[in-house]
Amino acid sequence: MKITFPHIGNTYIVAKAFLDDFGSEYTIPPFNTNKTLELGSKYTAESHCLPFKLFVGNLLQAHELGADTMLITGGCGPCKLGYFGEMLKKTVSEIGIEMEIITLEVPEQGLKELAARIKKVSGTSNYLNVAKVVNSAKNVAIQLDSLERLSRIKRARQLEPRSVDKIYGSFQREVLEVKGSKEILKFIRQTERKLKKLPQNEKARPLKVGIVGEIYTTIEPYANFQLERLLGNMGVEVTRQVTVSGWIIDDMLKKALRLPLEGEDVREARAYLSGMVGGHAHHTIGNTVVHAKDGFDGVIHLYPLGCMPEIVSQSILPAVEENYQIPVMTVIRDEMTGEAGFNTRVEAFVDLIRKRREEQLNGQNKMLYGY
Amino acid sequence: MDRIKCYMGIDVGSVSTNITLIDEEDKVIDKQYLRTEGQPIESLRKGLRDIDKRIGRNIAIAGVGTTGSGRQLAAAIVGADVVKNEITAHAVASQKTIPNVRTIIEIGGQDSKIILLKNHVVHDFAMNTVCAAGTGSFLDRQAARIGIAIEDFGAYALNSQNPVRIAGRCAVFAESDMIHKQQMGHSREDIIGGLCDALVRNYLANLAKGKRLESPVVFQGGVAANTGIVRAFEKALGVEIIIPEHFDVMGAYGVALLAGENARSGEGGTCFKGFDKLNASYTTQSRECSGCSNCCEIVQITMDHDPVACWGDKCGKWSGTA
Numbered sequence: 001m002k003i004t005f006p007h008i009g010n011t012y013i014v015a016k017a018f019l020d021d022f023g024s025e026y027t028i029p030p031f032n033t034n035k036t037l038e039l040g041s042k043y044t045a046e047s048h049c050l051p052f053k054l055f056v057g058n059l060l061q062a063h064e065l066g067a068d069t070m071l072i073t074g075g076c077g078p079c080k081l082g083y084f085g086e087m088l089k090k091t092v093s094e095i096g097i098e099m100e101i102i103t104l105e106v107p108e109q110g111l112k113e114l115a116a117r118i119k120k121v122s123g124t125s126n127y128l129n130v131a132k133v134v135n136s137a138k139n140v141a142i143q144l145d146s147l148e149r150l151s152r153i154k155r156a157r158q159l160e161p162r163s164v165d166k167i168y169g170s171f172q173r174e175v176l177e178v179k180g181s182k183e184i185l186k187f188i189r190q191t192e193r194k195l196k197k198l199p200q201n202e203k204a205r206p207l208k209v210g211i212v213g214e215i216y217t218t219i220e221p222y223a224n225f226q227l228e229r230l231l232g233n234m235g236v237e238v239t240r241q242v243t244v245s246g247w248i249i250d251d252m253l254k255k256a257l258r259l260p261l262e263g264e265d266v267r268e269a270r271a272y273l274s275g276m277v278g279g280h281a282h283h284t285i286g287n288t289v290v291h292a293k294d295g296f297d298g299v300i301h302l303y304p305l306g307c308m309p310e311i312v313s314q315s316i317l318p319a320v321e322e323n324y325q326i327p328v329m330t331v332i333r334d335e336m337t338g339e340a341g342f343n344t345r346v347e348a349f350v351d352l353i354r355k356r357r358e359e360q361l362n363g364q365n366k367m368l369y370g371y
Numbered sequence: 372m373d374r375i376k377c378y379m380g381i382d383v384g385s386v387s388t389n390i391t392l393i394d395e396e397d398k399v400i401d402k403q404y405l406r407t408e409g410q411p412i413e414s415l416r417k418g419l420r421d422i423d424k425r426i427g428r429n430i431a432i433a434g435v436g437t438t439g440s441g442r443q444l445a446a447a448i449v450g451a452d453v454v455k456n457e458i459t460a461h462a463v464a465s466q467k468t469i470p471n472v473r474t475i476i477e478i479g480g481q482d483s484k485i486i487l488l489k490n491h492v493v494h495d496f497a498m499n500t501v502c503a504a505g506t507g508s509f510l511d512r513q514a515a516r517i518g519i520a521i522e523d524f525g526a527y528a529l530n531s532q533n534p535v536r537i538a539g540r541c542a543v544f545a546e547s548d549m550i551h552k553q554q555m556g557h558s559r560e561d562i563i564g565g566l567c568d569a570l571v572r573n574y575l576a577n578l579a580k581g582k583r584l585e586s587p588v589v590f591q592g593g594v595a596a597n598t599g600i601v602r603a604f605e606k607a608l609g610v611e612i613i614i615p616e617h618f619d620v621m622g623a624y625g626v627a628l629l630a631g632e633n634a635r636s637g638e639g640g641t642c643f644k645g646f647d648k649l650n651a652s653y654t655t656q657s658r659e660c661s662g663c664s665n666c667c668e669i670v671q672i673t674m675d676h677d678p679v680a681c682w683g684d685k686c687g688k689w690s691g692t693a
Binding site for chain 2: 033226341355
C-alpha cells in the first residue's frame with residue numbers, strides 16, 4: 001500500500017510527520033501548479049469548486065508516482081466539502097484508476113470505524129501508539145502555524161526584499177528530506193531561529209490585513225496566488241485565523257472527543273447569521289468583526305467560485321463593513337481567474353487602506369492600530 | 372527659451388495606449404490616444420515619437436508614471452518613476468477635476484470599474500470579474516455588426532423612441548437577443564437604445580451590487596464618449612452624469628499627477644530614459660522556467676542586446692537579473 005494525500009498549504013508536512021511516525025509507505029504529490037489544475041479540470045464537471053479540482057489533480061499526479069490510497073480529512077458539511085470523500089470515490093471509478101479513499105473523521109458508524117480506518121493506515125492497533133502519533137502530528141501543525149505567523153510578521157518588516165521568502169521557501173523544499181515528527185520539529189525550530197535573526201525595520205508600523213474566507217482558498221498558496229507573500233512583500237502584515245492546526249484541533253480532535261468548540265469568532269458571527277450554513281461562513285463573518293475590533297486596516301475575503309457558505313457570508317459582509325467601518329474586499333477564484341487582474345485588485349486595495357490610514361492620522365480620528 | 376518642465380503619464384490598456392503631458396500647474400499640455408492593436412511596445416513608441424517631433428524641443432520631462440495592464444512593460448521601456456494600478460490612477464485624476472466626486476464610473480476597452488469615494492478617499496471599488504459585456508470592445512463589435520460607425524452609436528440611441536429590452540447578462544446572450552429583435556422588425560435605433568439600457572443594467576448589477584451611488588457621479592473612459600450610454604446611466608440613476616474634459620485619458624492623467632507628486636516630494640532626478648532611446652531595438656522573449664514545479668512563464672525584454680526587464684517568476688530568481 002502506497003499512501004498519498006492532497007495538498008493544502010503546509011499540511012503535507014503534518015501528513016508526512018504522521019506517516020513517517022507510523023513507518024508507512026507514502027508519496028507526496030508535486031506541489032500544486034497549473035498542470036495540477038488542468039488535470040483536475042479535465043476529469044471534473046465545470047461547476048465543481050476549485051479545491052475539488054485540485055484534489056483530483058493531486059490524486060492523478062500521485063497515482064502516476066505509484067500511490068494507491070489517498071488520505072483525506074473530513075469536511076464540515078452541509079456544503080460540498082463534507083462529500084469530498086464520496087465524490088472522490090466516484091471520480092476515481094469514472095476515470096478508471098485504482099485508488100482507495102480513506103477519510104479521517106468520525107463517521108456515522110462511530111469511533112470504531114475510525115479506529116479501523118487508522119489501523120489500515122498505521123498497521124497497528126495499539127491505541128496508545130496511535131494517540132501518541134496523532135498528538136505529535138498535532139504538535140507539528142501547531143509549530144508550523146506559529147512559523148507561518150512569524151514569517152508574516154517578519155515579511156512586513158524585512159529590510160532586504162524577499163529575505164524571508166528565501167528562508168521560508170528553502171524550508172518548504174528541504175523539509176521533504178527530513179523524516180519523522182521529532183526531526184521535523186527540530187527543523188522548524190531551526191528555521192524559526194533563522195527568521196528571528198533577520199534584520200528588521202523596528203520603526204515599521206505596517207498596515208494590518210486579515211484574510212478570511214473558505215479554508216482551502218485561504219490556506220493553499222496556489223489557490224490564492226500567494227496572497228500572503230504578495231501582501232507581505234508590499235509591507236503589509238497579514239493575519240489568518242483559520243489554520244491547519246486549528247482545523248485539526250477543532251474539526252477533527254474536538255469533534256471526535258465531543259468537546260465544545262465555539263470560539264470568539266463564531267460568537268461574534270451569531271449576531272449576523274444565527275444558524276450554521278456550513279463551511280467556514282461563521283468564521284468568515286466572525287473574524288471580520290474581530291479584526292475590525294482589533295483595529296485592522298482591512299479584510300480580504302477569498303473563496304472559490306460557487307462556494308455556497310461563502311456566498312452567504314459575502315452578502316452579509318457589507319453589513320459588517322458598515323457597522324465597523326472596515327474595508328472588505330471579496331475576491332473569487334476559479335481556474336479562469338487571471339493573476340494580473342488579481343494583483344491589480346490587491347494593489348489597489350492596499351492603496352485604499354494606506355490612504356485611509358493617512359487620512360485618519362491626519363484628521364481628528366486618531367485611532368490606534370492594534371499597537 | 373527655457374524648456375517647460377513637465378510630467379508624463381502613460382496608460383497602456385488593452386485597447387488604447389494613452390499618453391498625457393502635464394505642466395507644473397497640473398494642466399494637460401498634450402495628450403495622445405492611440406490604439407494598442409496588440410502591440411503595446413510599438414504603439415507606445417509611436418506615441419512618444421510623435422510627441423517628440425511636435426514639442427520635444429520645448430519640454431523637459433521631470434517625471435514619468437505608468438498605469439494600465441501594460442504598466443510594467445511601459446515602465447521598463449520608458450523608464451518610469453511611478454508604476455500604479457488603474458484604480459488609484461483614475462481616482463486621482465477624477466478628484467483633481469471634480470474635487471468632491473463621490474462615484475466614478477469608468478468603462479474602458481476591456482474592463483469596467485466603479486470607484487466610490489468618501490471624505491476624499493477611495494472607500495470602495497469593484498472591477499468587472501467575469502463578463503466583458505458593456506465594455507468598449509463589445510460596443511465596437513456590435514456597431515460593426517449593425518453596420519454603423521462607433522462614433523454614431525450614441526446618436527442612434529438618442530433617436531430611439533421605444534428601446535427594446537435586451538438580455539444584457541452576458542455578451543453572447545445580448546448578441547443573440549439583438550439578432551432576434553432585429554429579425555422581429557424592430558428599428559435599429561430602438562435596438563441600439565435597448566442595448567445601451569441593457570449594458571447599464573448589467574454594469575449596475577455586476578459592479579454596483581446594490582451599493583449607493585452618491586452624487587456627483589463622474590463617467591470616464593473611452594465609452595463616456597458614447598452619448599447613448601451616458602443617457603442610459605442618467606435614466607437609471609436619476610442624477611446628472613459629469614464627463615470630465617479629458618475623460619478618454621484619465622488613467623494617464625492620474626498617473627502623471629502622481630509622477631509630479633513623486634518628483635516634488637523626493638529628491639533626485641527621473642528614471643526617464645529620454646526620447647532618443649526610442650529607436651533602440653527591443654525584443655521580448657518568453658519561455659517556461661523549469662527550475663521548479665511552478666513552471667512560471669518568464670518574459671525577458673532586451674534593448675540593444677541588454678536585458679532591461681524580466682518578470683513572471685514567483686521566486687525572484689529571474690526578476691533580479693535585469
